Amino acid sequence: MTNAPRERPGAAYWSLAGLIEGARLGAPVMPGMALFGAAFGALAAQKGLTLLEAVLMTGVVYAGASQFVALEMWPEIATLGGIVTVGLVTATVNMRFILMTAALRPWFGSLPPWQSYPSLCTITDPGWLIAMHYYSKGGRDASILVGGGLAFWVLWVASCVPGYLLGALVSDQKSFGFDVIMPAFFVVMLVPLWQGTRRAIPWAVAGAVALAVAQLVPGWWFIMAGAIAGSIAGGFLDER
Amino acid sequence: MSAEPMALLAIFVMAAMNYLMRAAGFWVMAHVPLTIRTRRMLEALPGSIVAATVLPIAVKGGPAAVIALMAALGVMIWRGNSFLGVAAGVATAALVRAAGL
Numbered sequence: 001m002t003n004a005p006r007e008r009p010g011a012a013y014w015s016l017a018g019l020i021e022g023a024r025l026g027a028p029v030m031p032g033m034a035l036f037g038a039a040f041g042a043l044a045a046q047k048g049l050t051l052l053e054a055v056l057m058t059g060v061v062y063a064g065a066s067q068f069v070a071l072e073m074w075p076e077i078a079t080l081g082g083i084v085t086v087g088l089v090t091a092t093v094n095m096r097f098i099l100m101t102a103a104l105r106p107w108f109g110s111l112p113p114w115q116s117y118p119s120l121c122t123i124t125d126p127g128w129l130i131a132m133h134y135y136s137k138g139g140r141d142a143s144i145l146v147g148g149g150l151a152f153w154v155l156w157v158a159s160c161v162p163g164y165l166l167g168a169l170v171s172d173q174k175s176f177g178f179d180v181i182m183p184a185f186f187v188v189m190l191v192p193l194w195q196g197t198r199r200a201i202p203w204a205v206a207g208a209v210a211l212a213v214a215q216l217v218p219g220w221w222f223i224m225a226g227a228i229a230g231s232i233a234g235g236f237l238d239e240r
Numbered sequence: 241m242s243a244e245p246m247a248l249l250a251i252f253v254m255a256a257m258n259y260l261m262r263a264a265g266f267w268v269m270a271h272v273p274l275t276i277r278t279r280r281m282l283e284a285l286p287g288s289i290v291a292a293t294v295l296p297i298a299v300k301g302g303p304a305a306v307i308a309l310m311a312a313l314g315v316m317i318w319r320g321n322s323f324l325g326v327a328a329g330v331a332t333a334a335l336v337r338a339a340g341l
Contacts, residue, residue: 060251084253086250094261102282121262179333202284226293226295226296230292234285
């Protein structure tokens with residue numbers, strides 16, 4: 001894909017072409033992400049956030065699901081205790097990031113920490129999935145992840161503003177099917193990740209455990225529980 | 241353009257928690273030896289996270305969501321284009337709901 005120099009095979013490196021390629025690979029989800037960002041802006045307006053507050057949250061929190069959950073609890077931030085609650089809920093909604101960046105260690109671990117740790121700010125679900133697929137094919141350009149993450153960030157913040165101002169236009173997401181954009185992208189990404197039935201056994205374990213936990217435990221724990229179960233299954237499957 | 245101090249604090253706390261989540265896994269794995277087993281566990285993560293996220297959401301979303309996600313998957317396998325796959329999922333969800341399911 002790029003002709004950037006690679007000193008050691010397997011070591012992460014940076015390239016301008018990779019930044020652009022990362023953004024390009026993210027294109028299929030961009031329309032959905034813009035609508036999702038606009039929906040966040042619209043809901044923020046309904047919940048009484050100022051435009052600056054909505055844009056700031058989008059820009060510095062940069063994690064869709066937790067932003068929506070925070071809006072639902074927004075009146076609680078009037079007290080310090082409420083803010084602590086919002087912070088803890090944010091952490092549980094996004095706990096999957098722990099597993100996602102753990103998976104980045106073999107790749108980004110070869111970068112100096114002053115480069116790898118700031119890169120982690122750009123993690124999103126689609127950007128990470130795209131980057132992991134690129135990595136599994138042997139790619140090592142760290143710019144793929146960061147390029148996608150930066151492009152999504154610009155789009156995410158920019159789409160919040162018209163959503164906030166136009167409010168009602170995107171409030172009825174369900175009848176247009178917009179609510180299935182992110183799950184549909186997730187499902188679609190399973191196809192390039194597919195490496196045969198055997199490698200998919202952990203996915204089945206993850207799905208089954210997540211379904212069971214979602215029935216029994218309220219909140220977002222099902223993602224963590226399922227993903228950890230799948231990962232353990234993956235670790236104990238013997239390679240043929 | 242203005243912002244309330246409590247809102248700013250809440251936003252800052254949320255951002256800090258998220259960065260903590262984003263950095264924690266990467267930091268922990270610096271201290272866990274990368275054996276063949278841990279590598280396999282990490283390799284199983286992308287698909288596992290997808291399955292663990294999507295299945296409960298699909299079940300909660302009812303028949304329309306399940307049919308829409310199957311349409312997305314089908315089009316992706318057929319055409320190998322993720323944009324077409326997502327578009328098929330969205331269109332199917334809208335159609336199925338318009339049909340009253």
